Amino acid sequence: MHNGGPDSEIIRLENTGVFYWKKGGLFRKERFWVLNDISFSIRKGETLGIIGRNGAGKSTLxxxxxxxxxPNKGTIVSNGCRASLLSLQIGFTPHLSGRENAIFSGMLLGMKRSEIEAKLPAIIDFSELEGFIHDPIRTYSSGMKARLGFAISLHAPTELLLIDEVIGVGDAAFREKSVAAMKERIKSNLTVAIVSHMPGLIKEICDRVVWIENGITQDQGEPEQIIGSYEAFIKKHKFGIRRKMNNSATAMR
Amino acid sequence: MLNVIELMLYKAYADLKAEASRYYASILWWLVEPVIYMVAFYVVFGIVFKRGGPGFIPFLLCGLIVWKWFAGSVNQGSNAIIMHLGLIRQIRLEKIILPGAALLNNCFHFFCAFSMYLVFLTIYGYKPSLSWIFLVPLIAIQFLLNSACGCLLSVIVPFVPDIRQLIEKLLMLGFFMSGIFFDINTISGSYRNFFLMNPMARIIDGYRSILLHDKAPHWGPFLFIALLSICLIWAAQRLLKKFDRLYPKVMY
Structure with missing residues (x-):
């Protein structure tokens, strides 16, 4: 694999594991491994879907x-690209104006103050907040805040965008607009890793899918195939639970 | 590096702005609050108890205001990271920004209070003099000391939250041990050396000798405090970097 080409890896995980501590006393800390053995890579320009049940470790990933x-074990090899989690309304402070929150939020997302100020007109325009941008955001509706938050993160510079579930916000009209904008961004040259529970969305936008189960990479490959076996697994698992419950119900009788 | 400073300044500005816009009189409160503080002590010690002679009120207020800056910096600096766990779990952030912004915020509050104190002094009959220029290095040195304490504590507190309890008690002890209510120069012999081991006692004494006695303090010990503080700030920054990706995992 050659560097800089369309297929080059920008980040690779090898048998990676992460633990958190369970709160004990000062000297009594218990580890619990959220991720156990994760191995996959992300290639430049692709959109990678990450699926798995609740508590599988997707957000930690x-x-x-x-x-x-x-990581607490294994390795992560990165080419040093700037990866960032799509964080909506990061650092928002109720008493500051929309404009000031945009500047602060943008700076937290890695922009220089001058950079974000240059992008402000576009952000204000996209969020449809022209008349309100100098008002403190405590006077905003939750929809207005969501729009501003989304517009800022849409303009934040990143090479690897990490999305946890949400790609559209606001009311129906803005939701459509934001989903479209995000899809456009995803389909561009940007590299994306997205966690989602919506198989339809994953099939539509992802080039490849990784399936995480109990902190372990269960499978990876073509979206159709992986999602197929994931859904089969879920069905079987649910059925398994139901059968167990039936058995115990019978036993109680 | 530049980005870090820019973000630190903007965070401090944003916090101040948020603080101010919570009230109608906003900015005025930063000036009124220390005035009320000073008036309260003036009434209690100058009018009700009539303690310590005519010079006692300026003497006391100097100690109180300088101490308040130190205590505020230590308190807010040490809480800076655990107050922002939600933020650092979502983005990668240079952690020094958090205590840094808290320290700048306190610095601003001190400037408001201190300028009110200088106004009080001139009203009280102390003429502004050229030796007030020595305040500049002294304030800088105290800022270094405040920062060293605040940053170092911000490193540790997320891992051992109990330290916050300890800090509270130690600040209470420091309040009585730093010569706010008495002149450390009047203590005799070996006790005095013991009190002088406390850098805040020296710093408060320094402010008084400049403002009330019109003479420069001995800079030797202050140079030592400044150098030590710089080393500690450097160490704190190294530790914050070292633990950078551990803080988001702290359960609190």
Missing amino acids: LKLLAGIIA
């Missing part, structure tokens, strides 16, 4: 990819 937390 995104934090790991974003460099927010470090």
Whole structure:
């Protein structure tokens, strides 16, 4: 594989694991492994879907990819690209104006103050907040805040965008607009890793899918195939639970 | 590096702005609050108890205001990271920004209070003099000391939250041991050396000798405090970097 080509890896995880501590006393800390054995890579320009049941470790995995937390075992090889979690309304402070929150939020997302100020007109325009941008955001409706938050993160610079579930926000009209904008961004040259529970969305936008189960990479490959076996697994698992319940119900009788 | 400073400044500005816009009189409160504080002590010690002679009120207020800056910095600096766990779990952030912004915020509050104190002094009959220029290095040195304490504590507190309890008690002890209510120079012999081991006692004494006695303090010990503080700030920054990706995992 050659560097810089369309197929080059920008980040690779090898048998990676992460633990958290369960709160005990000062000297009594218990580890629990959220991720156990994760191995996959993300190639430049692709859109990678991450699926798995609740508690499988998907969000922790995104934090790991974003460099927010470090692995406790295994390795992460990165080409040093700037990865960031799509965080809506990051650092929003109720008493500051929409404009000031946009600046602060943008700076937290890695922009220079001058950069974000240059992008402000576009952000204000996209969020449809022209008349309100100098008002404190405590006077905003939750929809207005969501729009501003989304517009800022849409303009934040990143090479690897990590999305946890949500790609559209606001009311029906803005939701459509934001989903479209996000899809456009995803389909562009940007590299994306997205966690989602919606198989339809994954099939539509992802080039490849990784399936995480109990902190272990269960399978990876073509979206159709992986989602197929994932759904079969879920069905079987649910059925398994139901059968167990039936058995115990019979036993009680 | 530049980005870090820019973000630190903007965070401090945003916090101040948020603080101010919570009230109608906003900015005025930053000036009124220390005035009320000073008036309260003036009434209690100058009018009700009539303690310590005519010079006692300026003497006391100097100690109180300087101490308040130190205590505020230590308190807010040490809480800076655990107050922002939600933020650092979502984005990768240079952690020094958090205590840094808290320290700048306190610095601003001190400037408001201190300028009110200087106004009080001139009203009280102390003429502004050229030796007030020595306040500049002294304030800088105290800022270094405040920062060293605040940053170092911000490193540890997320891992051992109990330290917050300890800090509270130690600040209470420091309040009585730093010569706010008495002149450390009047203590005799070996006790005095013991009190002088406390850098805040020296710093408060320094402010008084400049403002009330019109003379520069001995800079030797202050140089030592400044150098030590710089080393500690450097160490704190190294530790914050080292634990950078551990803080988001802290359960609190």
